[in-house]
Amino acid sequence: MQLPGWENSTSLLASATEAATEASSEGEYGTLLLTAVLLNLVVIYLASKIGGEFSNRVGLPPVLGELVGGVLVGVSALHLLAFPEAGVEPSSSLIIRFLESTAGLTPDLATAVFRDQNDVISVLAEIGVVILLFEIGLESNLKELLEVGIQATLVAIVGVAVPFAVGTAGLMILFGVPAIPAIFAGAALTATSIGITSKVLSELGRLNSKEGQIILGAAVIDDVLGIIVLAVVASLAKTGEIDVSNVIYLILSASGFLLGAIVLGKVFNKTFVSVVDLFKTRGGIIIPAIIFAYAMAYFAAVIHLEAILGAFAAGLVLDETDKRKELQRQVIPIADILVPIFFVTVGAKTDLGVLNPANPTNREGLVIASFLIAIAIIGKVVTGLAVFGQPGINRLAIGVGMIPRGEVGLVFAGVGSASGALSKPLEAAIIMMVILTTFLAPPLLRFVFPDSGLEVETTEAVPELDRAANRQP
Template sequence: MIFGQLMELDGFSWVSNFTLWGSTPLLLTVPEAEANSALVLAGVLLSLVVIYFASKVGGEISNRFGLPPVLGELVGGVIVGVSALHLLVFPEGGADATSSLIMNFLQTTAGLAPEEVAPTFAAQSEVISVLAELGVVILLFEIGLESNLKELMAVGIQAAVVACVGVAVPFGAGTAGLMIWFGVPAVPAIFAGAALTATSIGITSKVLSELGTLNSREGQIILGAAVIDDVLGIIVLAVVASLAKTGEVDVGNVIYLIISATGFLLGAILLGNVFNKTFVTVVDRLKTRGELVIPAFIFAFVMSYLAAAIHLEAILGAFAAGLVLDETDKRKELQKQVVPIADMLVPIFFVTVGAKTDLGVLNPAVPSNREGLIIAIFLIAVAIVGKVVTGAAVFGQPGINRLAIGVGMIPRGEVGLVFAGVGSASGVLSKPLEAAIIMMVILTTFLAPPLLRFVFPPTTAVGGEPETPV
């Protein structure tokens, strides 16, 4: 997850210059227009109204058609976002303050001054982005609580094989195809191939949870593989980013990421055997409100910070924290207390992902999109086939639904957008190739939920035993 941050002092951007007072140079500070703090809050509140309305309406409609509600939340985000209504737009997507209907509404109804519009828009967008990131952290913590560490470890080898195949096949096929058939230079082709390796653990795990198949054998393999895929994706991103920047791979950084990722995940698993009893002892001594959920979130956020501090994803830390606390006697009670918090924050993430999705890149009437559309068709085919074949890599599991495992690895979601964003910032991607990658991310993200619904009968684990939806 990547945030653009604007560092300011007391709300001002400061410009320094010198002038002469007699013969003495003086340092003057000239404050530029700053955000209206009261209307930043108003903008955030209006954005949340839009987000919750879109998520609820979209989720309910999706549910009526027998599809996972998360698909409705994504579609709701697209409708209120940059592709349609412009109620929820973000600067990193290329939108400016004048295209935000919320900013226009604040100007009309709340007296937002014209010079305050841009900084207020930037501040409000940053707050929503942070809330979205917090939402996916909470989601992965909740998924960790719902998972079974012992079952996850039991399919660990299969999950690792699935993850490695799911990285190697689309990366190799995508890179080679772009170079051979489309004449794309090596470095951009490698970058596009790397974008094909990602798997959105947030989207996949949410759909599995809604279908009640998270704890099936297939669900555990998908979840384990998605976690490993995320780690491998970070390492691949570090490699291609350094290649794009310098033309050389920083071997030291790659080795560091491999060691830190392995050490973090193994350390979290070992910590579970020691920490869970201590956690229960501490919680039993607390008597005030939030005596269970507050310590749990403290632990989850500390783990998320540690993951981010060693250049991994914060969501991996949250997931690991959930796995650790899943082993405690307080698991079921904690799950119940986390659900309403997740219900408030997780929709922000999914609607925001949809809102940032610009379907304009799919318009063939725009001449600059046509080359990208042809490349996108190739990338989408590789993205889908390259993940579906991962199911064939599962061994020692007779009667398992290999197609479901492959389909569960398809969505790229926010992880794929990170690859596209880094590639765009580095200047290594041409406009058609960048548009093609974004189209691949969009299609795989939106195709995965209904496909998972198709290959996973709801409320019944594939192994044949009924499973209660979480």
């Protein structure tokens, strides 16, 4: 005999049991996913720290070591960090296999965990590059940018236009590369790392020389122009086609966005300082600044520009406040946590195997890499010819000082990789170009300044550049 409502009660009990089981499974999956993300971060930070320390000890920028560390733990070597877009299966990931043997990860869940962990790491890397561009904006002193004069401006324009035009046209004409990837690679050739150059010039006692000031001013302007080019190119990559009207719109909107942010910043600066002075708890200045940076990044994305352009504009605006130095100090630990994720991830996704000369199918990629490296060097060396009215100035030194791409070039490579616009050979070729120009710049600068060390420089006047040389442009 069944009691009234027994069938309904049984159905409810079954539903409750099923819901409890599903909740338990979701809880278990969430724990496994968190564990996988934490292991990925352990690998990322170890690769970042070891690579950065080694690079610093041999006189190279730490960020280059972070990139190489990412290459070693990624798809090109150890397979500790593996990403689906790099063509890696879950079974090839050492972290997934480790979780299967230690945390009870089942093959059924392995694919989902592998996919979702990489989504989390990729999002963290994107936030890292937003913070990176915000910090670069903070270090790009707007007043100095406006005071460097026509010489630095001409050097910067030539340093962007020549490698971009020659690189893009060469890839399309000589190698048959499609327009969007060719434009992306050409854009990567426009970058200049102010951090690397300023560090070497300081060591040579040439930071305050005419050549040094022109190089630094041009590098700052170069960064601004490069960010605009990157925003335009990344937007083109999303649409997948080149529309002249769209290109004009993107250039005008990117330029207008930066100029508008700077003009409005004159009013916002006082408001920002007044609001910050009201806060007495921890994070009184950095939290409002990050909110502003994220909001500007959002507005840039809304008008079909890259979020990083908004973050860069936010940095330029806040650089004009009375709280600039304090803000720069407080953003450093945030950048130290998030930015390495971006650089190590870029390295981990780069398959240098596509440049293996033993494989005949890779030889075109090697030729492309050689072409990009040649254009990267020549396209910057000729910038010295743009200097006029300066008798006795070392034009070759100015051109050589513009060569290193450093972390700025990696930003282009990372955004291109994330957009899917770059093929594996082209992406690897860009990475090789960045590495080689970064390695070549310090010894070449020492060569073109044979009498270095005769002048006495004071680095107290440029503490921000010393800080930038260890991380950012």
